[in-house]
Amino acid sequence: MQRLLKAGVIGVGNWGRNVLRCFAQSQRCSVEWVCDLDEKMLAKQAPTVPRATATMKVEDVLDSDCDAVVIATAAVTHSELARRALEAGKHVYVEKPLCLSARDAEQLLDLANARQRKLMVGHLLLYHPCVERLAEMIRREELGAVYYMYTQRVNLGVVRQDENAWWSLAPHDISVVCHLFGSQPVAVSASGQCYLQKGIEDVVFAMLRFADGRIAHVHVSWLDPHKIRKMTVVGSERMVTFDDMEASEKIRVYDKGAEVKAGYESFAQSVAIRSGDITIPRVNSAEPLRIEAQHFVDCVLDNKPIRTDGADGVRVVRTLEAGAESLRRGGEVVSI
Numbered sequence: 001m002q003r004l005l006k007a008g009v010i011g012v013g014n015w016g017r018n019v020l021r022c023f024a025q026s027q028r029c030s031v032e033w034v035c036d037l038d039e040k041m042l043a044k045q046a047p048t049v050p051r052a053t054a055t056m057k058v059e060d061v062l063d064s065d066c067d068a069v070v071i072a073t074a075a076v077t078h079s080e081l082a083r084r085a086l087e088a089g090k091h092v093y094v095e096k097p098l099c100l101s102a103r104d105a106e107q108l109l110d111l112a113n114a115r116q117r118k119l120m121v122g123h124l125l126l127y128h129p130c131v132e133r134l135a136e137m138i139r140r141e142e143l144g145a146v147y148y149m150y151t152q153r154v155n156l157g158v159v160r161q162d163e164n165a166w167w168s169l170a171p172h173d174i175s176v177v178c179h180l181f182g183s184q185p186v187a188v189s190a191s192g193q194c195y196l197q198k199g200i201e202d203v204v205f206a207m208l209r210f211a212d213g214r215i216a217h218v219h220v221s222w223l224d225p226h227k228i229r230k231m232t233v234v235g236s237e238r239m240v241t242f243d244d245m246e247a248s249e250k251i252r253v254y255d256k257g258a259e260v261k262a263g264y265e266s267f268a269q270s271v272a273i274r275s276g277d278i279t280i281p282r283v284n285s286a287e288p289l290r291i292e293a294q295h296f297v298d299c300v301l302d303n304k305p306i307r308t309d310g311a312d313g314v315r316v317v318r319t320l321e322a323g324a325e326s327l328r329r330g331g332e333v334v335s336i
C-alpha cells in the first residue's frame, strides 16, 4: 500500500481552513491532528476532517507521530512554531511570510538543513498556473527582454492588527517578481501611510531594484475602493497582464512595443511604435492552494526539492525587512 504523509494542521482561521481542506483532499496525505487556540474555531473546523483529532495544544501535534506540521497561524507566531516543529523532527509547511525577520528566517533555514527536514513557505502564487505560464513565456523569450513589471494587490480589508499591509500582502508579489526576474532585489524603497491604526501602514507603494537595472513596483493596500489582483510585465517585444480577478481570461498578451531606430533627423521620427494583436492564452484553472499542498506532500514523500523552500522564504523576508526599514526612514533606498 502507498505510504501516506501524516500531518497536523495548526491554525484553522480564515485562511487556515482552506489550507486544512487542501491537505485533507490530498490522496497522499492523512491529516491526523487539527489544532487551534480558539475553541470555537476548532469546534467548527475539526469535524470537516472526521479522522483527525482536535486539540488546543500545539504540543499534542509536536509530540505525535506526525511526519509534517502545517502552520497557518498569524505571522507573529510563525518563527517560534516552525522552530519547535523542526526541533521535534517534523517537516514544516508555513504560511507566508516565513517569519518577521531575516535573522529568524536564516535560523529556520539552517535548522531545517541541519535536521534534514523539508521547510516550505506558502508563496501561493508560485503554484498559480498563470504565474507558471508567465514564467514559461519569459523563459522562451516570448516577451523579448523583460524591462520592468508592476503589481497591485488592493482591496477594502482584511485589516490586520499585528502586521501592516506590506508584510500581509506583499510576500505574494515579491515572490512572483523574484521568480519571474530570476533574481532577488538589491535595494528597496517604500512609502506608506497609517490611517486606521497608529504605526500600521494601510497602504504601501514600493520600488524593488535589481542589479541588472530592472525595476518592479509593488502597490499593496487594504484601504482601497477596488479589489485588484493584477500584474503587468513589460518586455521589449510583448507586454503581458495577469488579472486574477478575471474569472477565466486571466492572461492577456499584448503584441505591443516601441523601438528607437537610428538614422532619423528628429527623435520623434525615430520612435517606431508597434501595436499588434491582443491574445488570451488558455490556462489550466486548477486551484493553486491544492497544487501547493500536493507539492509539499509529494516533495516530502518522494524527497524532492521544494519550489518555495526555506531559501526562497529567506529571500522574500529579506526584501520585506528592507522595505519595512525604508518605510521607517520615509522612503529612503535601503540596500539588501
Ligand SMILES: NC(=O)c1ccc[n+]([C@@H]2O[C@H](COP(=O)([O-])OP(=O)(O)OC[C@H]3O[C@@H](n4cnc5c(N)ncnc54)[C@H](O)[C@@H]3O)[C@@H](O)[C@H]2O)c1
Residues within 6 Å of the ligand: 010, 011, 012, 013, 014, 015, 016, 017, 035, 036, 037, 038, 041, 058, 072, 073, 074, 075, 077, 095, 096, 097, 122, 124, 168
Ligand atoms: N496564501 C494566502 O493567500 C493567504 C491568505 C490569507 C492569509 N494567509 C496567511 O495565513 C496565515 C493565517 O491567516 P488567517 O487569515 O487565517 O488568520 P486568522 O487570524 O483568521 O487565523 C489564525 C488562527 O490561528 C490560531 N492561532 C494563533 N496562534 C496559535 C497557536 N500558537 N496555536 C494554535 N493556533 C493558533 C488563531 O486562534 C486563529 O484561529 C497568516 O500567515 C497569513 O499571512 C495566506
